[in-house]
Amino acid sequence: MTETRWLDADEQQTWRAFLWTSRLLNEALDRQLHRDSGIPHAYYMILAMLSEAPGRSLTMTELAAIVHSSASRLSHAVNRLEEAGWVRRAKHTGDRRTTVAELTDAGFDVLAAAAPGHVTEVRRRLFDPLSREQVAELRETLHTLLAALDAESDSPCARTGDLSQEG
Numbered sequence: 219m220t221e222t223r224w225l226d227a228d229e230q231q232t233w234r235a236f237l238w239t240s241r242l243l244n245e246a247l248d249r250q251l252h253r254d255s256g257i258p259h260a261y262y263m264i265l266a267m268l269s270e271a272p273g274r275s276l277t278m279t280e281l282a283a284i285v286h287s288s289a290s291r292l293s294h295a296v297n298r299l300e301e302a303g304w305v306r307r308a309k310h311t312g313d314r315r316t317t318v319a320e321l322t323d324a325g326f327d328v329l330a331a332a333a334p335g336h337v338t339e340v341r342r343r344l345f346d347p348l349s350r351e352q353v354a355e356l357r358e359t360l361h362t363l364l365a366a367l368d369a370e371s372d373s374p375c376a377r378t379g380d381l382s383q384e385g
Contacts, residue, residue, distance in 0.1 A: 254335040262329070264305070266333075268281070269321055277310060286368075
């Protein structure tokens with residue numbers, strides 16, 4: 219058995235800063251969306267990813283990969299979104315074993331109404347405290363980490379293209 223490589227003081231500070239920052243940021247975004255739009259951040263991301271897909275639809279397998287969710291967790295979330303009338307599910311026309319999730323017009327309207335407040339909160343919490351140079355450094359660092367963590371994925375967060383419209 220190899221010896222454990224313990225974190226040094228700098229690594230420990232970085233690790234804890236990352237943990238608390240990511241947790242507090244996600245909680246702040248979730249609170250804002252609940253307060254202003256009545257939806258959790260996870261549901262917002264499902265709606266957003268569907269809105270960006272061709273025909274506003276994805277197979278449940280594709281959607282699970284994009285939002286990094288288990289099939290059961292995604293199915294539960296899509297059940298709720300379907301009950302609200304924001305998403306509809308149907309069998310894939312070419313493969314009846316495959317289920318497709320489609321963003322409805324009502325779902326798009328909810329997303330469009332929620333997006334300005336969400337983007338304002340993302341800007342306030344993540345980008346406003348940083349200089350343009352720090353944003354570029356953060357992006358490069360995050361892309362390096364994502365490439366290592368999500369190398370097999372075709373999700374938008376694993377790609378290094380223009381992500382300016384995501385959030």
